[in-house]
Amino acid sequence: PDQVAILEYAKLDRPISVWMKIDTGMHRIGFLDAQIKAAYNALKQSQNVASPITIMTHLAAADDITNSMTAQQLVKFKQLNPDADAPISIANSAGIVAWPDSSSDWVRPGIMLYGVSPLADKIGRDLGLKPVMTLTAPLLSVRNLQQGDPVGYGSTWRCPKDMAVGVVAIGYGDGYPRHAQSGTPVLVGDIECQLVGSVSMDMISIDLRNNPEAKIGESVTLWGKGLPVEKVAASANTIAYELLCSGSRGRSLIVNYTLRT
Numbered sequence: 001p002d003q004v005a006i007l008e009y010a011k012l013d014r015p016i017s018v019w020m021k022i023d024t025g026m027h028r029i030g031f032l033d034a035q036i037k038a039a040y041n042a043l044k045q046s047q048n049v050a051s052p053i054t055i056m057t058h059l060a061a062a063d064d065i066t067n068s069m070t071a072q073q074l075v076k077f078k079q080l081n082p083d084a085d086a087p088i089s090i091a092n093s094a095g096i097v098a099w100p101d102s103s104s105d106w107v108r109p110g111i112m113l114y115g116v117s118p119l120a121d122k123i124g125r126d127l128g129l130k131p132v133m134t135l136t137a138p139l140l141s142v143r144n145l146q147q148g149d150p151v152g153y154g155s156t157w158r159c160p161k162d163m164a165v166g167v168v169a170i171g172y173g174d175g176y177p178r179h180a181q182s183g184t185p186v187l188v189g190d191i192e193c194q195l196v197g198s199v200s201m202d203m204i205s206i207d208l209r210n211n212p213e214a215k216i217g218e219s220v221t222l223w224g225k226g227l228p229v230e231k232v233a234a235s236a237n238t239i240a241y242e243l244l245c246s247g248s249r250g251r252s253l254i255v256n257y258t259l260r261t
Helices: 002-009 033-045 069-080 093-098 229-235 240-249
Strands: 019-021 054-056 133-145 163-168 185-188 191-196 204-207 219-223 256-259
Touching: 002 033, 019 033, 163 219, 185 204, 185 229, 219 229, 229 240
Parallel strands: 019 054
Antiparallel strands: 133 163, 133 219, 133 256, 163 204, 185 191, 185 219, 191 204
16 A cells, blocks of 8 residues: 555656556455455556556465465455556465466466476476576585594584595585585486585585596586476575575685576
8 A cells, every 4th residue: 555655746757557456365465355356446547557558376285286275366356456458466486386277368477487387396307398597516525434533513413334435616605505415416417415414504525436436626516407406406405495595695716697588
């Protein structure tokens, strides 16, 4: 309502396009049931608002196809829509993939633009999507450790046998998930290896038993081509969305993002 008031009193050179969000159950932002009619009428009457006004809502649980909330939101949207002739927008990535009734005049793909699945139990390739982001960092060190040697802060992981352990120049300060568990996959070349020990600010340690010939300077893939980010997110008890966004605080000198169309 405050934004409607601002539009009513603003002095603009020309009318602007407006999308009006109604709250169908997510309860984050959007007009509540009792506010919708008055707000829409005020926008329609405002000389500062161009026609048509797009009516939108956001789906709260579309990533879970067993959850009935999405169907309930679609029904409620029809009931609350103040103008049946107005253009509408409902579908996010999960809506586009799993809820065809949510696709309308406008759709709003998000995570699927990264080639990543919006559904909790799928990865991108299951849905015909291609990952566009690959996160890599160089292998900084290779050390031959002995059985029982601890690795990383807190000595939470110990070598089960004599083995090579590598150090990769990336950590939580670069956007790699701090809570990634030992066993989280990485690729050294095309060979899958595993994270061991705690993630440090700018380094992680990896088990090189699968690739004992790995060389210092070799590129290590943290996620992307050959290693779905969804798989990494599961090992870190988080979601792929967080990993894809977290790199914005990273240091570009040691983190390489490759974006492909």
